[in-house]
Amino acid sequence: MSYKDRMHPKVSNAEIEVFKALSAQGLTGGMITQQPIVLKSTIPDFCWTNKRKIVYLDGNKVHTKDKAQQRDAEIDELLELQGWDVLRIPYDPPLTEKSLQEIMVTIRKFLCIIDDE
Secondary structure, three states: OOHHHHOOOOOOHHHHHHHHHHHHOOOOOOEEOOOOEOOOOEOOOEEEOOOOEEEEEEEHHHHOOHHHHHHHHHHHHHHHHOOOEEEEEEEOOOOOHHHHHHHHHHHHHHOOOOOOO
């Protein structure tokens, strides 16, 4: 099995919903999505290269397993050693409107965008 076969197979509905919300809030400037970063074969869900910030949406069904958690921790460490800030957001699909709003607040804080609320 090649590394491409083991990598992120497709974009999840949650990733699509978060992308739409990021777009609606004007937070996609300088962001790339689903582009491989060759360290340990990882594809961040959302990546702001200009801010050196990466966001992963981690579905609990997959990312709560010991092997996945170990791999995620190794990837985070490798990225952080290269100067990236990494945020992992656990979620249970499908995303509700409330959970999407909570994710967006978390991402905005991570990107240092302060809400006026």
